[in-house]
Amino acid sequence: MPTDPSTRHGVPQAKHVHALLAGGQRTLAELFSKFESDLTSAGAVPVRVGFDIRMERPGYDPFPKRDLGFDSYALSRALIEFLTRARLDAHVNVEIRQRARVERLIADERRTITGVEYVDADGKRTALDAQLVIEASGRGDLTLAVLDSLALPRPPATTIGVDIAYASAIYEIPHDAPDDWKGVFHLPMPQSSRGALLLPLEGRRWILTLAGRHGDDPPGDEAGFIAFVQSFRTATVYDAIRSAKRLGDIVRYRFPESIHRHYERLETFPSGLLLLGDAVCRFNPVWGQGMSVAAQEAGALGRLLAERAGERDPLDGLARAFFAETAALIVTPWAQAVIPDFIHPKTRGERPADFEQSVKLAMAMTKLAARDPAVHKLTAEVGSLLKPRSVYLDPELGRRVLAVMSEG
Numbered sequence: 001m002p003t004d005p006s007t008r009h010g011v012p013q014a015k016h017v018h019a020l021l022a023g024g025q026r027t028l029a030e031l032f033s034k035f036e037s038d039l040t041s042a043g044a045v046p047v048r049v050g051f052d053i054r055m056e057r058p059g060y061d062p063f064p065k066r067d068l069g070f071d072s073y074a075l076s077r078a079l080i081e082f083l084t085r086a087r088l089d090a091h092v093n094v095e096i097r098q099r100a101r102v103e104r105l106i107a108d109e110r111r112t113i114t115g116v117e118y119v120d121a122d123g124k125r126t127a128l129d130a131q132l133v134i135e136a137s138g139r140g141d142l143t144l145a146v147l148d149s150l151a152l153p154r155p156p157a158t159t160i161g162v163d164i165a166y167a168s169a170i171y172e173i174p175h176d177a178p179d180d181w182k183g184v185f186h187l188p189m190p191q192s193s194r195g196a197l198l199l200p201l202e203g204r205r206w207i208l209t210l211a212g213r214h215g216d217d218p219p220g221d222e223a224g225f226i227a228f229v230q231s232f233r234t235a236t237v238y239d240a241i242r243s244a245k246r247l248g249d250i251v252r253y254r255f256p257e258s259i260h261r262h263y264e265r266l267e268t269f270p271s272g273l274l275l276l277g278d279a280v281c282r283f284n285p286v287w288g289q290g291m292s293v294a295a296q297e298a299g300a301l302g303r304l305l306a307e308r309a310g311e312r313d314p315l316d317g318l319a320r321a322f323f324a325e326t327a328a329l330i331v332t333p334w335a336q337a338v339i340p341d342f343i344h345p346k347t348r349g350e351r352p353a354d355f356e357q358s359v360k361l362a363m364a365m366t367k368l369a370a371r372d373p374a375v376h377k378l379t380a381e382v383g384s385l386l387k388p389r390s391v392y393l394d395p396e397l398g399r400r401v402l403a404v405m406s407e408g
């Protein structure tokens with residue numbers, strides 16, 4: 001583990017923009033008290049939601065700028081990890097074993113997970129006993145392997161083949177940088193797939209991540225990277241970076257598909273084992289949800305364990321209760337991505353049956369949010385994972401959305 005906020009091999013995605021949504025940030029502050037003051041002292045940039053990030057979306061270049069009454073913070077993924085790890089490490093009953101690769105989960109004859117076997121940097125193999133193992137490996141392969149070895153069914157999975165490619169670069173913020181925004185989110189027209197997110201980082205820097213889909217990959221060379229930016233329908237991002245000094249190389253990443261493994265649907269699951277984060281659901285990174293959902297799942301687990309602490313066997317039935325909670329937490333962020341993802345004709349997966357109607361509803365909701373600050377705030381709260389999507393079922397809101405749809 002680095003002793004400073006630098007990126008590490010285990011999380012190659014950390015070199016790309018990582019937006020921490022207000023929903024995830026608040027959960028981190030519940031898990032680690034006054035976490036927000038750690039963020040500010042480390043140089044994270046406070047961002048007023050609705051006001052500080054220039055939103056460029058089809059039909060709105062920019063979307064109306066409003067102070068929606070809450071903040072989030074912009075910082076590097078490496079710094080988020082560094083601050084979180086420092087807080088965790090401060091607990092006397094937490095020990096971090098470094099350079100230890102878990103090779104398998106150990107199960108007994110009753111199909112209970114009793115520990116893990118790991119290999120350290122010198123190749124030494126160690127079996128570690130455990131009452132509860134939580135797989136947060138980003139992939140979930142250890143759990144899938146143990147299910148296979150116990151002849152238990154794997155969870156069904158929903159996938160969306162998005163074929164997203166990222167290219168990212170970090171810049172020094174120039175002294176003549178625009179003062180009417182701190183970042184830019186440029187969303188593509190439906191017929192294109194080219195978008196960008198420019199956010200500030202600690203240390204007076206910007207990170208710019210470009211994204212394209214289905215083979216329209218942003219290039220990793222300077223000329224190609226700049227040409228990709230110049231192809232946007234606005235010049236905002238290009239004007240910002242054209243005279244800015246780039247720090248380090250342009251880095252790339254490919255993300256083939258979002259995948260949600262439905263552990264909540266399994267009848268049988270080994271006791272003494274849970275999974276969270278990307279091991280359960282890998283979201284399309286464009287909407288910046290993965291870290292926040294992982295944090296919310298950790299918060300939910302904390303609440304469940306606290307509720308069960310007095311029981312004779314607190315682990316009995318824990319997996320069922322926990323997977324029900326994670327499934328509920330995943331509904332909103334998963335649904336947020338489905339419509340924009342399936343607008344691309346090349347996206348693989350099962351389009352929702354009511355897809356055309358959902359697109360019309362989403363467009364009407366965007367129109368209403370542009371006109372009405374209260375609806376704008378509500379959509380930002382849902383997008384930031386502060387409120388569930390079920391708030392859209394409000395009958396009065398529904399009536400207003402239908403009225404906008406009937407305008408044609």
Ligand SMILES: Cc1cc2nc3c(=O)[nH]c(=O)nc-3n(C[C@H](O)[C@H](O)[C@H](O)COP(=O)(O)OP(=O)(O)OC[C@H]3O[C@@H](n4cnc5c(N)ncnc54)[C@H](O)[C@@H]3O)c2cc1C
Pocket residue numbers: 009010011013016017018019020021100101102103136137138166253255276277278279283285286287288289290291292294
């Ligand atoms: C390009 C990209 C951009 C993203 N942008 C955002 C964003 O803007 N906002 C956001 O919230 N999310 C974003 N995400 C998603 C985010 O990175 C993940 O959702 C989040 O990191 C999930 O956390 P995790 O702990 O489940 O997995 P990870 O963060 O991937 O961590 C898994 C850890 O497990 C370790 N590990 C794996 N296998 C083993 C093993 N066998 N033994 C021991 N250790 C092991 C790895 O080394 C790593 O440290 C992005 C993802 C990508 C790919």
